[in-house]
Amino acid sequence: MKEVGMTTAIFPGTFDPATNGHLDLIQRSARIFDKVVVAIFDNPSKQQMFSLEERRGLLQQITEELGNTEIVSFQRQLLVTLAKTHQAAVIVRGVRSVADFEYEAQMTSMNRYMDDAIExxxxxxxxxxxxxxxxxxxxxxxLGADVSALVPPVVFEALHKKLQSSNG
Ligand SMILES: Nc1ncnc2c1ncn2[C@@H]1O[C@H](COP(=O)(O)OP(=O)(O)OP(=O)(O)O)[C@@H](O)[C@H]1O
Ligand SMILES: [Mg+2]
Structure with missing residues (x-):
């Protein structure tokens, strides 16, 4: 029988900004696993609407009440290496569509090629x-659409502030 222990999962993404889709996955993961590490991918070559610190702050606020999540960030690092650093045995990914699945399945195989122990x-x-x-x-x-049902209230507020300031 497998030794009983803590299972940590890592959920990587850009989270620019976090949506109710992300939150839904984090909540589900937090119920399944002992701990969930939410890893923000900081890609300096890609223009983001929210800075790393803003994305981190929003994620922190919406996950606070769960009690078993941690927010980290990474840059130019393999996900399998980051997972090991945080003792995560599982990578969580969201699948919305067949298109998501095709991309994710390829990523999974590449990650497995690099580290077969991470599922x-x-x-x-x-x-x-x-x-x-x-x-x-x-x-x-x-473009003016109401996205209040698609993002957490704090994100909705932050998004509107951003859009107001960018519209001058
Ligand atoms: N609505 C959603 N339902 C399920 N999984 C989701 C949803 N949105 C994002 N995810 C998952 O969250 C993880 C991180 O995704 P990512 O940061 O690319 O978010 P995104 O919403 O797809 O943003 P972008 O449009 O910038 O690609 C991925 O595994 C992605 O599939
Ligand atoms: Mg995406």
């Missing part, structure tokens, strides 16, 4: 969040 688990969100992506939320919100 990737795919979770699906509630149907009402199955079309939600940060990029699409930003795009429609910038």
């Amino acid at each position: 990737t688990v795919y979770l699906t969100p509630r149907v009402e969040y199955s079309f939600v992506a940060s990029s699409l939320v930003k795009e429609v919100a910038s």
Whole structure:
């Protein structure tokens, strides 16, 4: 029998900004695993709407009440290496569509090639969040759409502040 112990999962993403889809996955993961490390990918070559610190702050606020999550960030590092650093045996990824799955399956195989001991688990969100992506939320919100049902209230507020300041 397998030794009983703590299982930590790592959930990587850009979270620019976090949506209800992300939160839904974090909540599900927090119920399944003992600890969930939410890892923000800090990609300096990609233009983000929210800075790393802003993304971290928003994630911190929306996950606070769960009690078994930790927010970290990473830059130019293999996910499997980061997972090991945090003693995470599982990578959590969200699958919204077949298109997501095709990409994720390839990533899973590459990660497995690098480290066979780390397992990737795919979770699906509630149907009402199955079309939600940060990029699409930003795009429609910038054109005036009401995205209040798609992002947590603190994110909604932050998004509006950003859009107001960028509209001059
Ligand atoms: N609505 C959602 N339902 C389920 N999983 C999601 C959802 N949105 C994002 N995810 C998952 O969260 C992880 C991080 O994704 P990512 O940071 O790329 O978010 P995103 O919403 O897809 O943003 P972008 O539009 O910038 O790609 C991925 O595994 C992704 O599949
Ligand atoms: Mg994405």
